Amino acid sequence: MTLRLAFMGTPDFAAPSLTEIITAGHDVACVYTQPPRPAGRRGREMTKSPVHELAEGFGIEVRTPDSLKSEEEQARFAALELDAACVVAYGQILPPAILEAPEFGCLNLHASLLPRWRGAAPIQRAIMAGDAMTGVQIMQMAEGLDTGDILLSETARIYPFETAGSLHDRLMETGSHMWPRALAALERGGLTATPQGEDGVTYARKIEKAEARIDWTRPGEEIDRLIRGLSPFPGAWFEIETPKGKARVKALQSKYEPEESGAPGEVLDAALLVGTGEGAVRLTRLQREGRPVMDAEDFLRGAQTGKGERLL
Structure with missing residues (x-):
């Protein structure tokens, strides 16, 4: 039938x-x-x-x-x-x-x-x-x-x-x-x-814009889940300092590394490991505003965000 x-x-x-x-x-x-x-x-x-x-x-x-x-x-x-x-x-x-x-x-x-x-x-x-x-x-x-x-x-x-x-x-x-x-x-x-x-x-309430900004003082496991849960849209984001001022960056893939630690928002190594309120999060895929999605290596080459820098 x-x-x-x-x-x-x-x-x-x-x-x-x-x-x-x-x-x-x-x-x-x-x-x-x-x-x-x-x-x-x-x-x-x-x-x-x-x-x-x-x-x-x-x-x-x-x-x-x-x-x-x-x-x-x-x-x-x-x-x-x-x-x-x-x-x-x-x-x-x-x-x-x-x-x-x-x-x-x-x-x-x-x-x-x-x-x-x-x-x-x-x-x-x-x-x-x-x-x-x-x-x-x-x-x-x-x-x-x-x-x-x-x-x-x-x-x-x-x-x-x-x-x-x-x-x-x-x-x-x-x-x-x-x-x-x-x-x-x-x-x-x-x-x-x-x-x-x-x-x-x-x-499962609708995703609000205010939720998407990364607060690096939160536990790393929570930040990792936020990044993955909002990828690819709307995208969890943070800011970096550039010669032209602040630029927004979406974090689209990450990995929680509980054994690592550092100041919240501080880049801890040359491969975008970032300190959080508890543990650390490695950012592996990103998108700077107005630019294509790229892996961490290519992002670092263009953004010149190295060890010791602070993500906002």
């Missing part, structure tokens, strides 16, 4: 899921995604989301409402007469009328092991918290924030030098491959809904 579906998603993370659902032979009647946004260095060019571009390539109708709260938009959605809606990082809260319109409701792919890390930034928060494990789950959507019953789950290890970027890509692929299995089980009535537990609830 072929299911009649809507797909609701926006960023790169969602695009492979749409491809897998289409490849599985389901009828994707419509794709909902966020409206085109200004992009480019000066923000002048309106850019469609990755899901928007992909859906157009498949010849699927794309809708980009600013909100789904109006009766008109809800009636348009209901008129699709869907079996289900598949949701991946759509970017809007779905009103009850949307959740209830499809015969089997709305299913959401979420990048954590719920109830841990409900909310907007589960991948970043898991790394920043030092979690050893995470995963991807498909849940039955409810009115609360990521509170629905779990339908399908896959776990994933978080490696010691993992960045948010590398974990994002692994979970994106794992999650996309879950959709054909989940929808096949939905067709035959074989999906088992498991309520989330009340213990261990945490919230």
Whole structure:
């Protein structure tokens, strides 16, 4: 049996899921995604989301409402007469009328092991918290924030030098491959809904700009997790002194070295080992503002930031 579906998603993370659902032979009647946004260095060019571009390539109708709260938009959605809606990082809260319109409701792919890390930034928060494990789950959507019953789950290890970027890509692929299995089980009535537990609830709040600045007085292990958790975007950053004044630098990869120590922010050797409030952090991949990403050796050659210098 072929299911009649809507797909609701926006960023790169969602695009492979749409491809897998289409490849599985389901009828994707419509794709909902966020409206085109200004992009480019000066923000002048309106850019469609990755899901928007992909859906157009498949010849699927794309809708980009600013909100789904109006009766008109809800009636348009209901008129699709869907079996289900598949949701991946759509970017809007779905009103009850949307959740209830499809015969089997709305299913959401979420990048954590719920109830841990409900909310907007589960991948970043898991790394920043030092979690050893995470995963991807498909849940039955409810009115609360990521509170629905779990339908399908896959776990994933978080490696010691993992960045948010590398974990994002692994979970994106794992999650996309879950959709054909989940929808096949939905067709035959074989999906088992498991309520989330009340213990261990945490919230992955949106990353705030103020969090991204590195405070070298913090423990090195915490700084290392911050750097990796915010890499590649928005990027944890610090400043260096240059002949033209202070310049901002993003730290994109690092390694915690607990056996080393030094004054917070002081460069301790010729390979960018930096003192912290506890232990030290070796910076291995960086990006100075207005310049490409580079490894520590190339960065040092251009920035002339050597042993004894202080990072701000």
